[in-house]
Each structure stands twice: as structure tokens, then as C-alpha cells.
Amino acid sequence: MTTQTRVRPISGKRDIKAFIDLAYRLNQDDPNWVPPLRSEVAGTIDPKKNGWFSHAEAQLFLAERDGRPVARISAHIDRLALEQPPEQGFGPGTGFFGLFEAEDWDAAFAVLNEAEAWLAARGTTRVLGPVSLSVWEEPGLLVRGHDHAPVVMMGHHRPEYAGWIEAMGYAPAKKLLTYELDVRQQFPPIIQRIIASGEKNSRINVRRVDKSRFAEEAAIILGILNDAWSDNWGFVPLTDAEVADVGKKLKPLVFEDLIMIAELDGEPVAFMITLPDLNEAIAPLNGNLLPFGWAKLLLWLRRPKVRSMRVPLMGVVKHLQSSRMASQLAFMMIEYIRRAAVSEYGATRGEIGWILDDNQGMVAIADAIRSRVNREYLIYAKPIAAGTLNQT
Structure with missing residues (x-):
């Protein structure tokens, strides 16, 4: 029975x-x-x-x-x-x-x-x-x-x-979709030329976030995000309450050289967030911080050495989307973070996503830096x- x-x-x-x-x-x-x-x-x-x-x-x-x-x-x-x-x-x-x-x-x-x-x-x-x-x-x-x-x-x-x-x-x-790439490899010459051109443009400033101004920087990123993603499939605006809770959760994973804000004529217009792969640290803990997992995790968070980095979010304000400037800013942020990921954290691979399969702009960027689809949801x-x- x-x-x-x-x-x-x-x-x-x-x-x-x-x-x-x-x-x-x-x-x-x-x-x-x-x-x-x-x-x-x-x-x-x-x-x-x-x-x-x-x-x-x-x-x-x-x-x-x-x-x-x-x-x-x-x-x-x-x-x-x-x-x-x-x-x-x-x-x-x-x-x-x-x-x-x-x-x-x-x-x-x-x-x-x-x-x-x-x-x-x-x-x-x-x-x-x-x-x-x-x-x-x-x-x-x-x-x-x-x-x-x-x-x-x-x-x-x-x-x-x-x-x-x-x-x-x-x-x-x-x-x-998520895309993976070997971050130890230089990007194709055409991408390097685009980045070099942006570095000569006095209108562009790509900077690290300032963790000492965490709330202010989070507000800047939230403003860009809610504008940049507002026409995307499945968009729901992030609220201040959610940002506050996510901030508490992710603040230990915020490293200033892995999060960039791009400014055009002094105005923030784009951002890119990269996180060291926390899963590498928590996988052996079987979900438990006790009795010694918390100590191991705290040590790891001081300056993590990881194989993988993830880019969960990036965005460019709506009025610049589909422009050459949007791509240029994206490539500049990706390159600066790639350098830091390799030299400061020992990363060998990056993962970008998730990305909507019909987001032509992001798919084109992923293709241009020679990344490949590794997971589908x-x-x-x-x-x-x-x-x-x-x-x-």
C-alpha cells in the first residue's frame, strides 16, 4: 500500500x-x-x-x-x-x-x-x-x-x-545564461584599443567604490540599476528596505577594487559589481558556522584568495544604452576589475550572469571578451x- x-x-x-x-x-x-x-x-x-x-x-x-x-x-x-x-x-x-x-x-x-x-x-x-x-x-x-x-x-x-x-x-x-572566461587572458586587441581610447577621454572617469561611504555608494548604484534595468523582462524595482538588507549581507564581500562606478562628465552613469566566490569558502562547512566555521570564514574574508569571481550585476543608464559609450564604459570596468581579480585575489576564471538570453547588448559584450555560456536556467x-x- x-x-x-x-x-x-x-x-x-x-x-x-x-x-x-x-x-x-x-x-x-x-x-x-x-x-x-x-x-x-x-x-x-x-x-x-x-x-x-x-x-x-x-x-x-x-x-x-x-x-x-x-x-x-x-x-x-x-x-x-x-x-x-x-x-x-x-x-x-x-x-x-x-x-x-x-x-x-x-x-x-x-x-x-x-x-x-x-x-x-x-x-x-x-x-x-x-x-x-x-x-x-x-x-x-x-x-x-x-x-x-x-x-x-x-x-x-x-x-x-x-x-x-x-x-x-x-x-x-x-x-x-551565465558566461565564464579565463580572466588571466588579455582581451582581444580591438577591446584593448577601445579601453585605451576611453582612458584618453577626459569626460570619462572610472573609479572604485569608497567603502567608507557605503550607504551613499549603494544609493548611486541603486539609482543606476533601477534606471538601467527598468525595461528588462522580469524587472521589479529594488526598494530601500531590500538594499539595506542586501547591504548587510554582502558588505563583508565588498572589496573596493572589485566594484566600479563609471562617471561621464562628472555624473555616475554605469556600475559593475564583482564578488569573490564565497562558495569556495563555505562548501566545506556543510551549512554550519559552528563550531569553527565562523573563524575560518572570517579569516577568508580578510583577503580572499579564490579561483572564481562572479559579476552578478552591471548596468548603464538607459539614455546611453545601445551607444558606443555604453560598450566602452563596460569594457573599461571589466578590464580594471579583471586586473585586480588576478593580481590581488589569484582568480583564474570569471563568471558573468545571469544574463537574459535576449539581452543583445550584454550578450554582445560577453561574446566580445571571448566568454562562453556555461550554465542555463x-x-x-x-x-x-x-x-x-x-x-x-
Whole structure:
């Protein structure tokens, strides 16, 4: 007799622990899965510690058999996403699922169905996922690149998940790409000439961020980001509350020579953020800072030596996009950070992304510096009937 799979909303500290721990059990045999710090995962799902909840609501679910967790999921609605133009991917009626993990198909079906029902009861007519939790955190399901470990703040998922999600009636809505390159190699001569030309242009100033003015520099970057990305698929503006929380989380990873702001005629118009790959430091800790993990991490953060660097965000103000100036500023920032990454941190590879597969400007830049796609993520979509329990 088959044991019934039961799904319930989580409640209380014991459920939160079970929700978090499930991912460690299901992925423990994957040599390329990097166990995140449990404290970071707990902070992500805690409304008191994640500014995203200031404009969103979420319900977390666990599926169990005989009291044993076998799947988990989040169902969430982002009020700012509802306000975006539908042609940009989100808009009215859009809900999301995320934080998806499942032991088998039956468990996957159970939690996906429960998430859809929760969203439908709140008027949702379309579900996108996985998005965990914000589109600025870990969007998409890994469908290519399972053979190597992810870098900091990138997801890694079991290969069978794609088939299970598609079997529930979901279809790909958007592809996200990451590109990798050998940062020890000089860029092609034409790129070097573009950079040299920019260095002779008195209108251009590319500078490091000043960590002593962290809040001010973060505000500059946020202003450029919300302008530069505002027409992109899936754009949701970052709020001050989110920036404050992300700032607390990422400040230890902020190194002044790895984050650049480009100014044109004295006005900030572009930025590039690069992070040393924290995953290299936390992979051996199995998600725990105790008893000695915290000391090892603190030592690493003083001046990390890493193999990989990740560029999670870069942007140029909208009025310069598609111009030669935009490309020139981008190449200058990339080159200055490449030099520092190699000489000061011992990096040998860089990873850029995620990048929307139809973002022609960023894809062209990635191609020009001879990088190649190494990972692909899919965000899936499915229509549902608002107010009804969806049975697939």
C-alpha cells in the first residue's frame, strides 16, 4: 500500500528547520551542490530579515510521508511585480513558486499543486517559477551546467526537476545564461584599443567604490540599476528596505577594487559589481558556522584568495544604452576589475550572469571578451484558474 503524501503549510521553528534541512538531505550526494549557510537560508525566509517581504507575501509548504519531509515549496505574490507591464514578463495576476525541492515525482506533484491552489485562491491567473524568492536572488531552474559547482548566489538543482515541472503543465518562459572566461587572458586587441581610447577621454572617469561611504555608494548604484534595468523582462524595482538588507549581507564581500562606478562628465552613469566566490569558502562547512566555521570564514574574508569571481550585476543608464559609450564604459570596468581579480585575489576564471538570453547588448559584450555560456536556467510559466484548486 502506497503511503499518502500530505502537504501542509509550515509553522514554527521545528517546521522551519525541517524546511531548510530537506535541501541538504536531497542534495548530499551531488558533489557539485554547495550547501548554503543555514543562517542565510533562514534569513531569506524570515520577514523580519528580508526586505523583500515589505512588498510581498509568501507561504512555505512541506510535503510529508509518515511524518518524514519529502518535498518543499514556496508560493508567493510580489505586489511590485503585479504593477509591472505584462509585456515585461510579470504584471497583474502573476504569482510565483520557489525554493523547490522534491524527493520524487509524487512529492513534486503534491507541493506544486498546493502552491498553485494557494495562489489561485488569491486571484492569481498565472504562475512563474522557480523564483526564490525575489527575482534578484536565485531565479530559474538549472537545466545546463550540472557538471560544475555554482558560484556565489547562483542556484544548483537536480536534473530531474525540469521534467517534473514540465509534467505539471509548465512551459519555459525565459532563459537566463551565465558566461565564464579565463580572466588571466588579455582581451582581444580591438577591446584593448577601445579601453585605451576611453582612458584618453577626459569626460570619462572610472573609479572604485569608497567603502567608507557605503550607504551613499549603494544609493548611486541603486539609482543606476533601477534606471538601467527598468525595461528588462522580469524587472521589479529594488526598494530601500531590500538594499539595506542586501547591504548587510554582502558588505563583508565588498572589496573596493572589485566594484566600479563609471562617471561621464562628472555624473555616475554605469556600475559593475564583482564578488569573490564565497562558495569556495563555505562548501566545506556543510551549512554550519559552528563550531569553527565562523573563524575560518572570517579569516577568508580578510583577503580572499579564490579561483572564481562572479559579476552578478552591471548596468548603464538607459539614455546611453545601445551607444558606443555604453560598450566602452563596460569594457573599461571589466578590464580594471579583471586586473585586480588576478593580481590581488589569484582568480583564474570569471563568471558573468545571469544574463537574459535576449539581452543583445550584454550578450554582445560577453561574446566580445571571448566568454562562453556555461550554465542555463529556465523560468517556467503556467496559466491557472483564479479561485479554483488546480488539478493536473
